[in-house]
Amino acid sequence: MAGNLKVIHAADAAAPGGHYSQAVAHGGVVYVSGQLPVRANGEHSADQPFEIQASIALDNLMAILRAARLSPRDLLKVTVYVVGIEHWPAFDRIYAHYLGNHRPARAVVPVPVLHHGYLIEIEAVARGAQEEPS
Incomplete structure (x- = not known):
């Protein structure tokens, strides 16, 4: 495997x-x-409203991008799993706040249930720095 x-x-x-x-x-x-x-401290928020849960999940995504020395502008594809499609408009508003004018490819997938009773889960693919030659 190369790299x-x-x-x-x-x-x-x-x-x-x-x-x-x-x-x-x-x-x-x-x-x-x-x-x-x-x-980040391990505290669960499944009992919080959807908007708070969405913000915490996005905060985690942003922290991971920063750790990779990236920004939201490096996002290529985002997949969002949402319990209750009625949350889609609220998510879209919060997501737009975090990403500004950047619009990566995205899918919002309604699901019946998520781990620990959460209402949202977000995964992503981003462009990163090219690997240094060995």
Whole structure:
């Protein structure tokens, strides 16, 4: 396999709750694992309104991008899993606030349930720095 796999960890985002990394980079692409609305200190927010959960999940995504030395403008594709499609307009408004004029490809997927009773999970793919030659 050409190139190295680089694990990305952001101390100011929720730590992985299982056998996975917050993100990995390979071949100039950063793959961000699904981010639930768990605060960086591990505090759960499943009992909070959708808007707060969406903001926490996006905060985690932004922290991971920063740890990879990237910004929201580097996002290529975002996939959002939402319990209750009625939350789509609120999510779109909050998402636009975080991304400004940048509009990466995106899918919003309605799902019946998410882990721990959360209402949202966000995963992403971003362009990253090119790997240095070995």
